[in-house]
Amino acid sequence: MDLEDGVAPDAKAAARELINSAGQKKFTAPLVSIRVNALESAWIDADIDLLAAGVGRWIGSVILPKVRHVDDIKVFSDALTKVEKSVNREVGSITIDAQIESAQGLVNCEAIASDNRVTSLNFGPADFMADLGATAEEVTSNEYALMKILVAARAAGIAAIDGPTLEVRDISKFEKSSRISAAMGFDGKWVLHPDQIDSCHAIFTPTQERFDEASCLLEAYEHFTSSSGGAKGAAIYKGAMIDEASRKMALSVYNRGAAAGLRASRHFIA
Incomplete structure (x- = not known):
């Protein structure tokens, strides 16, 4: 469930209401995650309030975008501790999936991965390219960033997840990107559209x-x-x-x- 870039600023409040009401349903997924807004955003306090109001009872993890330093994780982890206490959950039971989307985040990804709450590093290619000042159409490979994230994740004993392919209708492009990251050793890849799910499962699951x-x-x-x-x-x-x-x-x-x-x-x- 997304509260960040997939939701327009004027729709953030409505999105929180939808997520709050979703807690009344029975999920069959093994893990339900919510992507909150970045720590430096104007919406993060309201997102944390949403978790403390009850949503924190039934989620498994929180996806924290635009993580630049391990201090970002520590600040958010402290907030999650308060959430867990408010909903009577064991401290540390809500894990963090950290998104690496900037040069600073990439440089610091080893320290970010080392925090006990972090269970995965997730590459965010679009924001990463923007942070570098790159023109996405002319860049053919993110292998340096992917390998650095992968090594940091493996050293910390956590999962490494490749970011999305934005051209959701171009399944061949999605499959090509997925095969590269799967061959490198990534555990999975973000999907943005149902059409990408079957290919993702087929590529990241051994025959x-x-x-x-x-x-x-x-x-x-x-x-x-x-x-x-x-x-x-x-x-x-x-x-x-x-x-x-x-x-x-x-x-x-x-x-x-x-x-x-x-x-x-x-x-x-x-």
Whole structure:
């Protein structure tokens, strides 16, 4: 649910009312998030009041846009602590998804990711380009920013989410961008339109074949490193060398597939 850039200034109050009334419904989504306005905006106090008035009882996380410093997180975390106490929730149970949308945010993303409340770093490409003074039409890659965000997220043990593709009807462009970020190791990507959902799920969820390959490699590595398999640090599996690094890459694929409900349909045979 959005209160920030997706809502016109004159519609902010009405949007808060809609979100407040939404709490009467039963959500089937595993996590409901609200994107509030930036800390420096004129609307953030009203957004926090909305959370304290009751919305804070049923949300799982808050998306905080335009985060520039870890101090932004600390200030907002203090506000969330007051919200949690006012709605009788455990302190720290409302997490923060931080949006990195500026040069300052990118430079400080390691510190931002290190805060205990932050569970993901999210790239905001449009605002990031504007902050750099770039002309979006002429820039073909954000890979430096994406890689820095990804490394910061992984070092902190949290999720890394790529930002949206604005051309919502150009599914091929969305899929191309998604494949790049998925190959880099991102956990997901923002979608702006229902037409993008199926492609996003397909790209960021391993196929059954890829999941099975990862599962078999993990089993093979466990066998080869055991005493019965020769206690080898590295071994040949299907004509290629596998080692601890191979295991870690396979485990990443396996964990992502398992989280999506996949189960191995075949196994390694020694």
